[in-house]
Amino acid sequence: MTLLLETRPVPVIDAVIRKNRRLSDVSNGSGIEVVDTEGLRKRWSACWKMAAADRFVQVNWWGRTPTAVLVSAGMWQERQKLNKALVVPDSRVHERPSSDGRTQLTDIFDELEAGVHTVLLFHGKAKAVVVPYVWARKAFPELMLAEPVEPLHSDVAWDGELALVLYRSPRAARRFEREFEGAADPDFEADRRLLSPSSEQARRRxxxxxxxxxxxDGRVERVRAVDPAGEWADLGDGYALAPVSAALTREQIDERFPGLGLYPGEARPAAPGSPREYIDL
Structure with missing residues (x-):
């Protein structure tokens, strides 16, 4: 995909912004603006223009879970050139006019679940990009962005056997279907792409x-087992190919995970504040 960009130098990010302060707390003009989803909606124009000016806007879902970062189109492309592991395939790039962003934020955040980067166009030129938070952490290590804290049930043991409940919107599910429609098993290709651990705590999980x-969309579609001895192949963009099994039947779920109690076709409302959660097996 060829984007029309305005060329500008990539700035050196000062260490003063490393603690995710608000812009008003940063005296040298560089910083990270932290907003929640409602704040982004209310200040959409100011936020994307800030990103276009080589600043960073971190977006927290429900005000607490880091979900996205707005960056300039120039910095987005520059980091891909510097690190081939960060290259975003065309299938995961979606262009939108910047003027449509405020009314299409729900769509943008739905697509983030599928690892989609939204390029914001102003008069036909790429100005800013809404990138998944996990990609931003790898692309801009100098920002020292914190690892997102995954919600767990109160009785979950960090070192025990766990199940991951992954929530997807219908839009994100359709995006995966389109991306892997040529695969022998599109559901399997989509399902085995999970977040790559980036801390000791995440590796323990x-x-x-x-x-x-x-x-x-609030209903269990599939349950898969994870091979504890299998290899996790890091894709370099914040995701890895997990060693998951074929989809399990109800009988197989009961046999392998008698304490899980979650079956295809049953309702499962999303956990507040995150598209995923861990439960103790």
Whole structure:
């Protein structure tokens, strides 16, 4: 995909912004603006223009879960040139006029679940990009963006066997279907792409992961087992290919995970504040 960009130098990010302060707290003109989704909606124009000026806008879902970062189109392309592992395939790039962003924020955040980067166009030129938070953490390590804290049930043990419940919107599910429509098993290709661990705590969770429950639009679609001895292939963009099994039947779920109690076709409302949660097996 060829984007029309205005060329500008990529700035050096000062260490003063490393603690995710608000712009008003930063004296040297560089910083990260932290907003929640409602704040982004109310200040949409100011936020994307700030990003276009080589500033950073971190967006927290429900005010607490980091979900996206707005960056300039120039910096977005520059980081892909510097690190081939960060290259975003055309299938995961969606262009939108910047004027449509405020009314289409729900769509933009739905697509983030599928790893989609939204390029914002102003008079036909790419100005800013809404990128997944996990990609931004890898692309801009100098920002020292914190690892998102995954919600867990209050009785979950960090070192025990866990199940991951992954919530997807219908739009995100359709995006995966389009991306892998030529694969022999599109659902399998989509389902095995999970977040790559980036901290010791996350690696401990990964080591204990035994099952993944996929929920679409509030209903369980599939349950897959995770091979504890299998290899996680890091894709370099914040995601990895997980060693998941074929979709399990109800009988197989009961046999392998008698304490799970989640079956295809059953309702499963999304956990507030995050598209995923962990439960103890």
């Amino acid at each position: 990964q080591a204990g992961l035994r099952a993944v429950v996929y929920v679409v």
